[in-house]
Amino acid sequence: xxxxxxxxxxxxxxxxxxxxxxxxxxxxxxxxxxxxxxxxxxxxxxxxxxxxxxxxxxxxxxxxxxxxxxxxxxxxxxxxxxxxxxxxxxxxxxxxxxxxxxxxxxxxxxxxxxxxxxxxxxxxxxxxxxxxxxxxxxxxxxxxxxxxxxxxxxxxxxxxxxxxxxxxxxxxxxxxxxxxxxxxxxxxxxxxxxxxxxxxxxxxxxxxxxxxxxxxxxxxxxxxxxxxxxxxxxxxxxxxxxxxxxxxxxxxxxxxxxxxxxxxxxxxxxxxxxxxxxxxxxxxxxxxxxxxxxxxxxxxxxxxxxxxxxxxxxxxxxxxxxxxxxxxxxxxxxxxxxxxxxxxxxxxxxxxxxxxxxxxxxxxxxxxxxxxxxxxx
Numbered sequence: 001x002x003x004x005x006x007x008x009x010x011x012x013x014x015x016x017x018x019x020x021x022x023x024x025x026x027x028x029x030x031x032x033x034x035x036x037x038x039x040x041x042x043x044x045x046x047x048x049x050x051x052x053x054x055x056x057x058x059x060x061x062x063x064x065x066x067x068x069x070x071x072x073x074x075x076x077x078x079x080x081x082x083x084x085x086x087x088x089x090x091x092x093x094x095x096x097x098x099x100x101x102x103x104x105x106x107x108x109x110x111x112x113x114x115x116x117x118x119x120x121x122x123x124x125x126x127x128x129x130x131x132x133x134x135x136x137x138x139x140x141x142x143x144x145x146x147x148x149x150x151x152x153x154x155x156x157x158x159x160x161x162x163x164x165x166x167x168x169x170x171x172x173x174x175x176x177x178x179x180x181x182x183x184x185x186x187x188x189x190x191x192x193x194x195x196x197x198x199x200x201x202x203x204x205x206x207x208x209x210x211x212x213x214x215x216x217x218x219x220x221x222x223x224x225x226x227x228x229x230x231x232x233x234x235x236x237x238x239x240x241x242x243x244x245x246x247x248x249x250x251x252x253x254x255x256x257x258x259x260x261x262x263x264x265x266x267x268x269x270x271x272x273x274x275x276x277x278x279x280x281x282x283x284x285x286x287x288x289x290x291x292x293x294x295x296x297x298x299x300x301x302x303x304x305x306x307x308x309x310x311x312x313x314x315x316x317x318x319x320x321x322x323x324x325x326x327x328x329x330x331x332x333x334x335x336x337x338x339x340x341x342x343x344x345x346x347x348x349x350x351x352x353x354x355x356x357x358x359x360x361x362x363x364x365x366x367x368x369x370x371x372x373x374x375x376x377x
Contacts, residue, residue, distance in 0.1 A: 034094070034170055034172050036094070036157075036167070036170070036172075037094050037171065037172050038113055038172070039085045039113075039114075039115040039174040040117055040143060040147070040173070040178065041176045041177055041178045042118065042119060042120060042121045042181050043078040043120065043351060044078075044083065044177045044180075045083060045115065045117035046077065046099070046117040046119040047077055047083070047096070047098070047117070048101070048115075049099040049101045049115065049116070049117060049119075050120065052099055052101035052104060053118070053139070053141070060329055060331030060332060062074050062076070063331040065316055065331075065337040066079070066348075067079075067080065067081065069342075069353075070082050076099065076119075078347075078348070078350070078351040079347050079352065079353060079357065080316070080341045080347050080353055081353070081354030081357075082096075082354050082358070083354075084364070085115065086357075087362070088364075089113065091365050092172070095112055097115035098114060100115060100149050100153070110156070110157065116149050117146070119138075119139070120137070120138030120141075120181055121139055121142060121181060122142050122143070122179075123143045123179040123182050123207050124203060125142050125144055128202065132186070134185050134186055136185065136188065137185060138181075143178055143206055143210050147214070151217070154217070164218055165218055168220065169218070169220045173219045173222045174223050175211055177290060178207060179204075179206075179207060180227050180228075180230070182203050183196050183265075186199060193257055196261070197261070197264065200265055201268070203265070204272050207269065207272075208272050208273075211276060211285065212279075215283050220282075220284060221283075221375070222283070222284070223364075224273055224285065224288065225288035226269050226287065226289060226290050226291055228291060229254060229259045229262055229291050229294055230259070231257070231258030231261075232253075232295070232312060233350060234317070234350075235322075236255060236258055237255060237321075237324075238324040238325075238349070240255055240258070252295075252299055253312055254298060270287050286370050287371045289370070289371065290360060293359070293360045293364065293368075293369040297311065297356060304355075304359055306344065306345055306355075307343050310344060311345055312346070314330070314346040314347065314348055314349035315341045315347050315353060316331075316335060316347060316349075317329065317330055317348065317349050318332065318334045318336075323349065324349035329348065329349070330349070341354065341355065342355040344356075
């Protein structure tokens with residue numbers, strides 16, 4: 001690989017790890033089913049923790065047009081508006097989850113739930129990457145760190161064992177999406193897909209261990225999402241652009257090898273969840289199929305109100321075949337957002353638009369891409 005390509009891939013995957021006729025898509029509220037929602041994960045679920053961590057004043061999600069569609073200002077979400085976790089909270093009749101680190105700004109009410117997800121977070125601890133000679137992590141707020149935050153917060157949410165048992169029984173735990181960044185950091189170091197595949201068992205074990213910890217604390221309902229079809233991401237399509245037509249899926253134009261990698265991870269995760277159900281037969285452990293919920297957008301974009309000619313292009317970017325330019329990413333002065341993000345799947349070339357996230361949430365809550373469907377009154 002040429003040195004210029006390696007440099008591009010390094011920065012591309014660095015950013016990737018940060019923050020990946022119209023059908024009515026309203027998620028109907030199921031008020032009263034659950035008393036609280038807790039979220040763990042990375043940039044697909046982060047509602048502001050990375051910004052509040054004080055990581056960098058130059059992080060692009062702190063600038064417009066991020067957040068423009070729903071919040072009309074940047075909130076720390078890596079999108080133009082709401083995320084899947086926001087739509088899930090609304091469906092349960094709960095408030096949008098505050099980021100855990102909002103407590104740094106003053107007293108916060110977390111009794112109806114809180115978001116521990118951090119953009120750039122990994123399922124595995126930072127020490128794992130040190131041993132693999134992978135030296136750069138955007139954040140050390142791994143899944144274990146997020147679990148520690150929850151453990152220390154719990155006594156303020158329920159005072160007695162009996163109260164906690166009742167409280168957690170009526171709560172939902174969204175464990176992920178998490179794990180994508182574990183692979184991205186490896187790709188940054190130039191690891192091949194075959195090399196990174198060897199990390200998958202460790203990533204799956206980390207996710208399942210987190211689920212076990214939550215179950216032992218008292219969780220009764222857990223939703224564990226798989227990875228998105230990253231081979232359809234504008235950033236990946238740009239960074240790994242090739243003239244070899246065999247690299248692309250003729251059905252949708254996505255890069256086959258990256259989508260196959262995501263499916264490999266998801267198949268291992270699904271099997272691990274099935275094994276976990278055997279260990280905990282009285283616990284509701286749900287697999288959320290983000291991949292198949294999202295791949296529909298590039299297979300039949302018109303069914304969701306997306307534009308076929310731009311389905312693989314970013315709404316907000318600085319040019320190029322997929323409107324993803326590493327030097328003029330969304331939030332930079334040289335980047336511009338499309339007039340109607342609801343017609344796009346890709347928001348910034350890395351993450352999805354609010355419209356895409358809403359369709360994923362709707363399909364999940366309707367039971368189509370949750371196995372088994374979540375129990376609703």
